[in-house]
Amino acid sequence: MDNVDQRARVPQDIVAIFHASFHPTKGNMVDWCLKASDDLQLDGVEFSTLPSGLHLVERDVVYFTKDSHPGVCVFRRRRTTERGQRGFRLSSLGILLINSTRPRPWRHVDALKTLVDAIYSSLESRGVLEPIESDWELAQAFFEERKVRQADLGGAGGWHGWSYELDNPNIEYSQSNPTLHLPHLLRILGPSVLTLYKHVLGRRRILIYTLPPVEAACILCQVAADICFEAQIDPSLLTSEGTEDPSSWTRTRLRGNSKEGIKVLGMVTLSDLDKMHHEGKTGRGWIACTTDAIFLEKPSYYDLVIDLTTSTPSRTSRPMLYLSKPIQQTTAKGPTHRLSLVRFTWSDVKLWNELDRILRLEGSDCLYECCQLSSELDPKANRLSPWTDAWLLYEDVCLVCAGLWIGSWRGDSATSYSTGNGSIADRGNIQLDDDDDLSLGGAYMRNLGMGIEGRPSLSSGPNVKGMRKSGGMSLVSGHTNAPSQSSSSSGVQRRQASSSSGFTSVSMPRLSEPQSGGGIDQTLHERRERQLLTTLALLQTFHANSCFQLSRLASLIPQPPTTLVDVPSSRPSPDVEVIYVTPKDILSFELGPLSSLDTRYLEWLADEYGGGAQFVVKRGWKDLFGVLFGFG
Numbered sequence: 139m140d141n142v143d144q145r146a147r148v149p150q151d152i153v154a155i156f157h158a159s160f161h162p163t164k165g166n167m168v169d170w171c172l173k174a175s176d177d178l179q180l181d182g183v184e185f186s187t188l189p190s191g192l193h194l195v196e197r198d199v200v201y202f203t204k205d206s207h208p209g210v211c212v213f214r215r216r217r218t219t220e221r222g223q224r225g226f227r228l229s230s231l232g233i234l235l236i237n238s239t240r241p242r243p244w245r246h247v248d249a250l251k252t253l254v255d256a257i258y259s260s261l262e263s264r265g266v267l268e269p270i271e272s273d274w275e276l277a278q279a280f281f282e283e284r285k286v287r288q289a290d291l292g293g294a295g296g297w298h299g300w301s302y303e304l305d306n307p308n309i310e311y312s313q314s315n316p317t318l319h320l321p322h323l324l325r326i327l328g329p330s331v332l333t334l335y336k337h338v339l340g341r342r343r344i345l346i347y348t349l350p351p352v353e354a355a356c357i358l359c360q361v362a363a364d365i366c367f368e369a370q371i372d373p374s375l376l377t378s379e380g381t382e383d384p385s386s387w388t389r390t391r392l393r394g395n396s397k398e399g400i401k402v403l404g405m406v407t408l409s410d411l412d413k414m415h416h417e418g419k420t421g422r423g424w425i426a427c428t429t430d431a432i433f434l435e436k437p438s439y440y441d442l443v444i445d446l447t448t449s450t451p452s453r454t455s456r457p458m459l460y461l462s463k464p465i466q467q468t469t470a471k472g473p474t475h476r477l478s479l480v481r482f483t484w485s486d487v488k489l490w491n492e493l494d495r496i497l498r499l500e501g502s503d504c505l506y507e508c509c510q511l512s513s514e515l516d517p518k519a520n521r522l523s524p525w526t527d528a529w530l531l532y533e534d535v536c537l538v539c540a541g542l543w544i545g546s547w548r549g550d551s552a553t554s555y556s557t558g559n560g561s562i563a564d565r566g567n568i569q570l571d572d573d574d575d576l577s578l579g580g581a582y583m584r585n586l587g588m589g590i591e592g593r594p595s596l597s598s599g600p601n602v603k604g605m606r607k608s609g610g611m612s613l614v615s616g617h618t619n620a621p622s623q624s625s626s627s628s629g630v631q632r633r634q635a636s637s638s639s640g641f642t643s644v645s646m647p648r649l650s651e652p653q654s655g656g657g658i659d660q661t662l663h664e665r666r667e668r669q670l671l672t673t674l675a676l677l678q679t680f681h682a683n684s685c686f687q688l689s690r691l692a693s694l695i696p697q698p699p700t701t702l703v704d705v706p707s708s709r710p711s712p713d714v715e716v717i718y719v720t721p722k723d724i725l726s727f728e729l730g731p732l733s734s735l736d737t738r739y740l741e742w743l744a745d746e747y748g749g750g751a752q753f754v755v756k757r758g759w760k761d762l763f764g765v766l767f768g769f770g
Contacts, residue, residue: 148284149245149294151235153207155281157274158184159229160193170274172281178234180204185409187211187230191350191429199247200230201356201404207234208404210243212254218267227267231257231277236286238295239375239398240303244314244360245294246284253280297371300677304670311666316360320673321497323361326449330459331493332486333735334444338400339366339684340742341423342441343414345406347434348427349447355427356404358446362425363402365677369684372397392688392747396422408432414439421746437462437475461735485730492679500672690727691743694719695751715751717744724755 156171166184173180186202186209198213211232218227231254235241256276261269297303304317324331337344344362348355375397401417403410403426410426417424418439434443437460445458460477467474482490694717719740721731729736737755744753 148249149242150284150287151238151241151294152233152246152281152284153236153286154178154180154234155232155277156180156183156234157229157231157269157277158187158211159227160188170269170277172278174285178207180234182409183209183232183234185407186405187213187232188228189350189352189405189407189429192352193226193228195351198351199251199353199356200232201243201353201360201402202232202406203401203403204234206237208237208241208243208402209234210247210250212247212250214254214258216258216262216267233281233284236295239371240295240297242294244316245312247314248312249280253277297375300368300674304674316357317364317677318669318673319357320361320364320676321500321669323358324493324497324676326358326457327444327459328456329482329486329490330456330480332489333459333480333482334362334442335365335680336735336739336742337442338362338423338425339369340739341370341394341396341400341421341746342742343418343423343439344425345433345440345443346425346427347431347443347445347447348429350429352405352427352429355446359402359404359425359427363400365680366684367399368677368681369688370394370396370399392692392749394746396420396746398422400425402426405429411436411439434477437473437477442480443477480735483730483733483736485728485733485736488728489679489683493676496672496675496679500668687727687743688747691747694723694753695748717748717751717753719753719755721756 153174154171156168158166158168160166166188168180168184171180183202183204186204187200189200192198192200192213193215195213196215199210200213201208201210203209209232211230213228213230216227216229231250233243233246233250235243253276257269257273260273261267300317304315327334334344346355346358372393400423403414403417403424406414406426406428408430414424414426433439434445437443441462443460443462445460448455448458459480461480462475463478464474465476696717724731724736724740727736727740729740731737740755741753744751
């Protein structure tokens with residue numbers, strides 16, 4: 139009965155519900171609201187819920203933040219012949235949640251969509267455009283059922299680990315959960331996702347530029363934050379239920395200046411410039427999305443921008459990533475920063491091989507249209523020359539060269555990621571066979587509702603129970619049971635020997651053939667299970683890499699572990715300790731000493747987790763010569 143009650147119980151973490159609409163003469167405005175406290179201000183929330191360009195789509199879902207409160211709204215465009223309305227009425231019904239360790243606004247999305255459809259259907263059946271007070275009765279009931287009543291939110295905002303978060307049988311499955319879209323994110327960005335990963339772990343300012351609809355971009359913001367959430371969250375914020383002793387975390391990892399994960403701002407507009415500037419000063423970092431192209435002309439407000447508009451069915455290309463770099467001003471009013479194109483570094487190849495291996499174990503064939511290549515979706519793309527996007531060819535060449543370089547130069551590294559079965563013969567392997575992501579067909583950024591990538595085909599359904607037993611994955615509070623395959627034992631031992639965190643990379647088991655007579659429901663269930671296990675494996679691999687690099691960082695700081703753990707959350711004092719890092723030290727992080735991005739990434743980690751120490755990377759010709767030719 140307790141399990142049934144927990145599944146049926148709705149989260150009670152809402153502090154406000156409101157309705158925003160566009161008026162042809164007054165602009166965006168909030169025309170109805172209910173709040174749990176009169177102290178809560180809703181000024182400006184109408185701009186986040188009705189961003190520019192949203193009039194081009196019929197419906198959408200927008201994630202945003204208002205002060206410290208995360209929120210979500212459902213947008214609808216209703217046709218009208220009313221004079222002065224330009225043929226449409228634009229409106230959004232949204233909610234604000236109380237701030238917590240792990241806010242989950244997506245748990246309300248399905249119910250919020252049903253509520254919006256019920257309200258607008260009632261208006262349409264009566265031929266009414268403007269709702270009256272009685273039309274908000276359903277919204278009032280929705281708010282009363284889900285508003286905040288307890289200080290602990292009834293467990294709605296706690297954090298218990300990824301296994302409890304995604305694989306809890308007492309929590310109903312929801313496709314609105316952004317974390318389950320992690321395979322989608324990896325297939326969209328390809329190896330460049332590791333550039334995003336470094337900026338997230340380094341707590342940088344990240345902006346995603348997109349075109350409407352915006353729900354997919356909002357989900358990508360949350361997914362990007364999730365890949366480092368477990369490494370960034372402070373152990374004191376963990377919930378004891380279903381987890382190990384949080385004190386065990388402090389003995390195996392550094393504590394950062396910030397206690398929470400990187401902040402997810404969601405949708406931002408030009409009215410949020412002050413908020414973006416303020417959040418950037420806190421050192422926590424943030425990730426947001428926008429539809430305002432003018433942000434591309436303001437690179438001083440962010441460190442990395444991802445342009446999703448370059449990935450469409452008619453363009454065989456991936457999203458473009460740009461770094462914001464300061465420039466020397468020639469005039470007092472001239473630009474202070476410029477955008478510089480970035481892809482990935484050669485040091486990312488081994489980790490990408492591990493992630494790509496997990497994705498291919500899951501299977502890439504799918505009956506859903508979303509998993510097809512853009513060349514299959516758009517007839518025009520088939521007429522394009524395979525040389526249309528030179529960057530995809532550039533990725534292939536770089537991966538081949540990097541694989542050969544790393545395989546011969548660093549093949550004996552005890553700290554390297556093992557791909558495949560973890561044997562020595564697999565070190566430095568180049569895994570480009572059957573790789574949809576690196577083909578000339580390109581990637582296509584899909585709207586939500588067209589499905590997500592990462593689901594298996596009907597021809598290779600899994601034995602779900604067998605996967606759970608043989609996979610041995612337990613992602614609760616940083617504890618991981620190693621996979622039970624004997625073939626991966628050597629890779630696990632090497633990884634444990636090189637990292638004080640004790641995390642291992644995941645080796646997902648090969649799946650058995652489906653049993654006959656399963657039916658459509660069983661097939662859908664198997665697809666969800668397979669997608670879930672792939673997501674858990676990818677999260678575990680990212681977390682293992684984060685813990686490994688943080689353990690290497692701890693070994694370079696000449697302080698006892700107890701001092702590292704008890705580092706205050708304030709910024710370093712003026713009398714900081716300077717630690718000189720050689721190219722050989724950079725190699726111990728599995729980073730490239732010749733890469734300026736890897737060098738800055740290490741400095742970001744030191745700034746956040748170094749306990750006040752300042753890292754200075756030595757990149758003189760003698761140091762680089764010694765690394766390249768094995769001297770020193």
